[in-house]
Amino acid sequence: MIELGVMFGLMTAIAVVLIVKLLRRSSTENVDGLLIEQARRVQAHNDRVSYNSNAVHNTPPTMSDLYYRP
Template identity: 60%
Template sequence: MLTLYVFLGLLVGGAGFLIVTLLRRGNSRTENAEGLLIEQASRLQAGRDRVSFGTIASHNAPPTMSDHYRH
């Protein structure tokens, strides 16, 4: 029975630690133009990668239900 209380204590303590860590971090936004440009470049590159490595580009075939294709 003691091990159950220890386990629950560790579980609650870990959850509390994660909550405090996430709340301290906050929803900070990028404050300078350089960071915004980096984020924009990453977003554009991700879009290009989705097109380049998609089903049609890789297999020269239309997407199937297993590809989780989204319009």
């Protein structure tokens, strides 16, 4: 019976530590940090759109591809 209490106590302690760590990690100290995070998120979105498989492999030829023959 005591072992069961110790196990649940340890699991609760681990859960509390993880929750505290996640909450401290996600908070940003000032507006500059929020702006940096927003700019990086927008840049990552633009990169995902620009460099996805469809955009890279299925584009129509452009003037720079005029002399390219696969």
